[in-house]
Amino acid sequence: MSEQAEAPxxxxxxxxxxxxxxxxxxxxxxxxxxxxxxxxxEIIVAENGSKDxxxxxxxxxxxxxxxxxxxxxxEPNYGKALREGIFRARGTxxxxxEIDLCDVDFHVTAIGKLREGxxxxxxxxxxxxxxxxxxxxxxxxxxxLNGMLRVAVGFRGTDTHGLKAFRRDALIDIVESCVVDKxxxxxxxxxxxxxxxxxxxxxxxxxxxxxxxxxxxxRRVPNVxxxxxxxxxxxxxxxxxx
Numbered sequence: 001m002s003e004q005a006e007a008p009x010x011x012x013x014x015x016x017x018x019x020x021x022x023x024x025x026x027x028x029x030x031x032x033x034x035x036x037x038x039x040x041x042e043i044i045v046a047e048n049g050s051k052d053x054x055x056x057x058x059x060x061x062x063x064x065x066x067x068x069x070x071x072x073x074x075e076p077n078y079g080k081a082l083r084e085g086i087f088r089a090r091g092t093x094x095x096x097x098e099i100d101l102c103d104v105d106f107h108v109t110a111i112g113k114l115r116e117g118x119x120x121x122x123x124x125x126x127x128x129x130x131x132x133x134x135x136x137x138x139x140x141x142x143x144x145l146n147g148m149l150r151v152a153v154g155f156r157g158t159d160t161h162g163l164k165a166f167r168r169d170a171l172i173d174i175v176e177s178c179v180v181d182k183x184x185x186x187x188x189x190x191x192x193x194x195x196x197x198x199x200x201x202x203x204x205x206x207x208x209x210x211x212x213x214x215x216x217x218x219r220r221v222p223n224v225x226x227x228x229x230x231x232x233x234x235x236x237x238x239x240x241x242x
Contacts, residue, residue, distance in 0.1 A: 008040040011089030046085035049076030079185025110165035120200040123163030130204035160187040184227035
């Protein structure tokens with residue numbers, strides 16, 4: 001996509017890791033559904049450390065769709081990829097998507113809320129009216145994480161991971177202030193928005209994943225726990241335990 005092209009209203013950032021099985025179909029489906037929205041958009045595929053054909057497939061798709069761009073951060077790091085995608089975004093509004101969700105209903109609802117004056121909209125798996133169709137153990141893990149964040153750093157919502165939309169100019173300072181990456185970048189971002197008293201809200205989502213997580217829950221737990229301790233020290237004590 002030419003940098004000289006007129007900036008879109010919405011930038012959709014999608015971190016991907018080892019997604020060769022679904023990335024082409026997911027991007028095609030997302031593009032098709034976005035044909036009926038009332039905003040212009042770009043799709044930024046933020047690849048991080050894939051060992052399969054994800055990059056080649058995404059770049060081939062982007063070569064045929066000028067609204068799509070692809071970049072790589074060179075390591076398996078969801079938070080780093082998402083953060084870099086936000087910095088690259090040209091839109092007034094940024095939507096943080098997941099390749100196995102691509103929920104255009106959320107896009108439309110969230111952009112409406114942002115136009116009303118909110119700075120952050122979270123698509124919550126735990127909000128009243130939501131439907132979370134993940135396995136029970138993963139729903140329980142989300143509940144535990146949220147509880148830990150409420151106790152440790154004063155989190156006030158029901159969800160931090162997954163779908164988010166925000167006004168870029170209003171929250172880019174929050175993005176720049178985040179220091180924890182990988183799985184916990186999204187949580188730190190949402191927590192900092194809450195603590196800064198920016199205007200935020202949650203909307204329910206109907207969560208149906210297209211495939212199991214690319215990284216298993218048990219592999220993620222040690223890093224999540226370490227980063228919760230680190231995040232607590234940064235926010236509560238002003239010290240980074242990196």
